[in-house]
Amino acid sequence: MLKLSYPRLKQILMIMILTKIEVPGSELSKRLNVSTRTVRSDVTKLNSDISDYKLEIMNRRGKGYYLEVSDSQQLDKLKRDLNNLEKKTSLDTSSGRIKYLLNRLLTSEEPISIDDILDNLYISINTLNNYIIEIKQIISKYNLRIVHKNNGLSLVGDEESKRYCFIDQLENKNYKEYVLGFTTNERKLFSNIDLDDISEVVNDFIDREMKEIPDYNRKNIIIHVALSLSRIESGHVLQNFNSELQVSQDFQNEFDKMFDRLEQSIGNRISLPEREYVKYHVGLNNPQIVNNSNEPEVELIKKSVLLFLDKIRDNYTFNLLNDDLLIKNLTEHIKAVIKISDLDSTRKNPLLDVILSTFPLAYEMTVTSINILEHQLKLHLSKDELSFITLHVGASMERNYSNKWKKRNVAIICGSGTATANLLKIKLESRFSNYLNIMGVYSYAEYCSDSYPKEVDFLISTVPILNSKVPVVEVDLSNFANDSKELYDFITSTSNGQQVLYSLFKPELVFVNSNLQTRKQVLDFLCDKLEEQAVVRSDFREKMFEREKMYSTAIGGEIAIPHPIKFAANKSNVAFMQLKKPIVWDDNDNKIQLIFLLAINEEEYPKIQTLFSFLVDLQSDTRFYNAISKCKDSNEAMKVINSFIQNNINQRA
Incomplete structure (x- = not known):
């Protein structure tokens, strides 16, 4: 049975299984929000955890990490065990069991036996009753209700409402897993269709018709297409769907061609309401295709964005007004929001929960300052839209205010000759290349005559130096291991952020x-x-x-x-x-x-x-x-x- 030492290893393992090419360590560190050194440590630990499967994560120089598979059956066994691990984890909590039960109610064509639920979840009837109360609270805003009849439970309501509930409640909110591919849970939810074939058709359409669409919006479109086709296959077809979304005739023609290919994939007809449903959600996730008459004034939007950033500066002292990339991105984003503002819906952001917990300061700055932009443009932005904007604000804060390591300018003062000095320089560059910019090696006599750069942050010396105008760290090659630790402590202790x-x-x-x-x-x-x-x-x-x-x-x-x-x-x-x-x-x-x-x-x-x-x-x-x-x-x-x-x-x- 698969046992992973800590949760982050599961993320790495899923990336390795889902990704067909090498993944650079720098890319893994960004996805996991850890250093590349931690990634190396994680991979070593993960290889130990999966050693029984005769699989190993390798690192190809200059390209990155990949999963070395010598036996496909062992890989299949690992996938099954990972699936069981995910299922076990999801049912370990009451929230996981409630989500499982809601999923059953949304997708089951027949009433679900209460005895079957109790057996599968290992819970008492009292606990089940408590879960049903919570589910009723969840589904009430979708005008859905639970019917209890003949020892069975059913979900009652119109098809469109069930789909909105499905997307809101069951969509995987873990961004890293969400954009990488289909999760085990997603494959289980759409087991009656060929997700990979459908994904290929939709991706071909997106690549032809849409430019620079974010990964999470691309995945949203695929999920909505999959949901439509899965419900068609199970006999739950939309009888009507009306939206005011308008697109160009060229786009409509390509859109119809995509659905012709999808009809061949599922061997079933896709009705006009189903096509309109999907087109509507494509427009929400990529407003650039929308031809609605509500065209925004770019100069007014840019002015409103500047007022929004000015209010952030007044409220929080962060000055983002000089970030041209932020202004450009926010202007384009708001322009897209206005184009779809007359549609009877709001876009869902799969990153919402992640953003609230990962960028709390950027989100707060956005929420407390956005009213001036809303007033200028006569908009009302939902939490989902605010979280989209937060991504742009958070990225700007990272660019302009992140306390990343800055290399320190140093000079080496060595009183033991050129060979010793160069050896010390090599050792320091090997150990501290991410921290130090060595501006040169100088003798003690050169130091005394001021023949070294004056813009150094500190000196590294093999001889005692007194009365220096900048800090001095003394090192000894014969005791380099200990002295290098003291040097590291000095560098980190003088970091402004720390x-x-x-x-x-x-x-x-x-x-x-x-x-x-x-x-x-x-x-x-x-x-x-x-x-x-x-x-x-x-x-x-x-x-x-x-x-x-x-x-x-x-x-x-x-x-x-x-x-x-x-x-x-x-x-x-x-x-x-x-x-x-x-x-x-x-x-x-x-x-x-x-x-x-x-x-x-x-x-x-x-x-x-x-x-x-x-x-x-x-x-x-x-x-x-x-x-x-x-x-x-x-x-x-x-x-x-x-x-x-x-x-x-x-x-x-």
């Missing part, structure tokens, strides 16, 4: 094993402590609770990051609390046990990207939760926090 991160936490504002039981109790307590330390102004508490009313500050992993809607801090600190038991944080019933109350001074806000990156990474790191829960006091907790800050910085190096 200095900011370390300075935010202090023992007086760290609390563990708290028995508080409500969000208000927690926030009032932490606000009191921030006020006692003179960290925040008198209006901080009010602005923080005002921010909480807007939307939840829960970001996943039982973590919440409350903060005020406007600047209200005298200096920058984070008040942290670990609760003995999770508390309900919001109306979505998010359970929270780790609270980071952010008090950030206005002048330091542009540097705070490092903090948000750190908190986002903690969501999926169970080691932090385990370590912090064992702490007996704030000093122990500070050691844990600092160690995870160090680990976070190392991974991003």
Whole structure:
């Protein structure tokens, strides 16, 4: 039976199985949001986990990682075990079992036997009744209902409503898996059609007719086509579908040709309402094809985008107004939104949940500043549309404010001759090429005569140097292993991003094993402590609770990051609390046990990207939760926090 050491390995394994060509380590590191060094470590661990299958992930120099398969039967066995692992994982939680049951109700042609459900899910009738109550709440907004008759359960409602429910509730929200190919669950949902054949036909159509369509929109179109054909095959055909979407005649002709090929694939007729249904969703995912009369004024859109970015600067001090790429992308995006704004729907973003948890700061900046753009253009943007915009804003913040490693300019001062100096230079370049830009090697005499570059950040010397105007790190070739570690510690400790991160936490504002039981109790307590330390102004508490009313500050992993809607801090600190038991944080019933109350001074806000990156990474790191829960006091907790800050910085190096 397949056992993987930790969840990230499953992502790597799925990529290796689904991808037919080599995947560069840099590409894997971006997809997984880890360093290339961590990728190498993960691959080593994964190869150990799958060794029983006689398969191995190899690295072809200059190209990347691939799965070496010598026995196709072993690969098939691995796929089956991975499928069972995914199924087992999905049914381990109540949310997974509810999704499974909703899936059965949406796709079953006959009433589902209650006894069959109890046997498959290993649950009691009382638990099933609780699940049914939750499902009724989910489906109520689609005008669907559950009918219980003769020991069976059925879902009743019109076909179009069932499809909207299907897409909203069952679509895989994991972006990395979503765009890579068809997941095991998707193949199971559409088992009555040939997904690969259909995907080939749709991709050919997209490649001919659409330019630069994002991967997730491409996948959305394929899923809607698959849903239409699967429902046709099971006898659930749309009797009518009316939309106001208009396209050019040339596009309509190519669209009809695609459906002619799809009819050959399924051996069944595709009616006009079904074709209109698919065309409608193609338009939502690629508004460039839409010919509706609602053509936007580009100059007005650009002006509105600039006002939106100006408001972000006023509210959060991040100046994105000079990012020409962001302005261009946002203008094109809003132009596309306006073109489909008169259609009776909103686009669904499969990245919505991922964006909310991965880019909390960019999403908040978007949500709190977008009203000026909406007012200018007479738009109302849904959460899905706001998350699309967040992607552009988040990318700009990465370009302009990310605390990535910057190479330090250094000069080597060596008093032992040219050969020794060059050997040291080679060793340093081999070990620290990502960190250092070595501007030259100089003798001690040259140093004394000021014959070395003055723009260096620090010096690396084999001899003691006193009264230097810049920092000096002394190294000894005979003890290079230890000295190189000290050099690394020096480089990382002088990183602006790390200095900011370390300075935010202090023992007086760290609390563990708290028995508080409500969000208000927690926030009032932490606000009191921030006020006692003179960290925040008198209006901080009010602005923080005002921010909480807007939307939840829960970001996943039982973590919440409350903060005020406007600047209200005298200096920058984070008040942290670990609760003995999770508390309900919001109306979505998010359970929270780790609270980071952010008090950030206005002048330091542009540097705070490092903090948000750190908190986002903690969501999926169970080691932090385990370590912090064992702490007996704030000093122990500070050691844990600092160690995870160090680990976070190392991974991003």
